[in-house]
Amino acid sequence: MYKGTLKQILLITDGCSNHGEDPIAMSSLAKEYGITVNVIGILDENSTNESGLKEIEGISQSGGGISQIVYAKQLSQTVQMVTRKAMTQTIQGFVNKELKQILGSGNSIESLHPSKREEVYEVVEEIGETVQLEVIVLVDTSASMRDKLNTVKESLFDLQISLNARSGENAFSLFVFPGKKGDVEKLLDWTPKLEKLNTIFPKLTMGGMTPTGPAIREAIHYFNDKMNIRGNSNGDDEFTEQWAD
Numbered sequence: 001m002y003k004g005t006l007k008q009i010l011l012i013t014d015g016c017s018n019h020g021e022d023p024i025a026m027s028s029l030a031k032e033y034g035i036t037v038n039v040i041g042i043l044d045e046n047s048t049n050e051s052g053l054k055e056i057e058g059i060s061q062s063g064g065g066i067s068q069i070v071y072a073k074q075l076s077q078t079v080q081m082v083t084r085k086a087m088t089q090t091i092q093g094f095v096n097k098e099l100k101q102i103l104g105s106g107n108s109i110e111s112l113h114p115s116k117r118e119e120v121y122e123v124v125e126e127i128g129e130t131v132q133l134e135v136i137v138l139v140d141t142s143a144s145m146r147d148k149l150n151t152v153k154e155s156l157f158d159l160q161i162s163l164n165a166r167s168g169e170n171a172f173s174l175f176v177f178p179g180k181k182g183d184v185e186k187l188l189d190w191t192p193k194l195e196k197l198n199t200i201f202p203k204l205t206m207g208g209m210t211p212t213g214p215a216i217r218e219a220i221h222y223f224n225d226k227m228n229i230r231g232n233s234n235g236d237d238e239f240t241e242q243w244a245d
Contacts, residue, residue, distance in 0.1 A: 005131070006087055006090055006133050006134070007034060007036065008038060008065070008133070009035055009036070009065075009216060010082070010136070010138065011038065011138045012137065012138065013138075013145075014041065014042040014052075014140060014145055015052050016055055017055065017213055018209050018210050019178075019213075020212075020217075023055065023059050024055070024058040024062045025213070026213045026217050026220070027058075027063035027216055029217075030220050035219075036063060038060060038063070038065035039060045039065070040067070040069075040078055041056040041067065042071070043069060059216075065089075066085055066089065068082050079155040083135065087133060091128055129167055129168060132169045132171075133163065134172075136173045136222060136223065137173070137174045138215045139175070140177060140210060141205075141206055143207045143208070149204065153197055156174075157194055157195065157197070160193070160194040171192055172188065172191060172192070173189060173190050173222065176204065183211035183214040184214055184218040187204075
């Protein structure tokens, strides 16, 4: 049974990065540390941004996560869906790895007999309800996000309500980019209570460039500090050691 902690970065942005490290490279580095990077791209009605869409997809793919493009009014439901779906996808990945070690490299959940496959999915669902989940939320606070921040705040409150229905423990942290004094600013330390955002969001200042890469890098460092992850060439090693019969 999986006994580790699922670590996610949830990036919420509406545009292309234009400052600092390549966010796709930073997302790939996060994956090496066992951190899944999920991206929600927020668009205005009738808005098209091909370069932004390509970057959002690239960040999520290199980070082993999922991406979703939404309009601001749909954000609340999407935040919950992306977090849940990414959690399930991550667990399925670990289950598949274990199956390949037991049954051979050509086997995965999909290759099992339907009855056995259903049993595995039930285990995956059970793990998803009980495993410890840690999420660092990265919120784009560049000028173009000014009219979307209230929706982002409401979405995060809804996410808290949704995840608190799980029996597993949840912990959140919030960073914004750009910050008041640098590329990235931590606004919320690890907590299970996102209602603390009530005192934070009204104080935000908007504007500046979009340092998405530095924001992802800072999230990786923050996970490292908390989890005492020692840099490996392959972060999967840490996770596979947390499986037991």
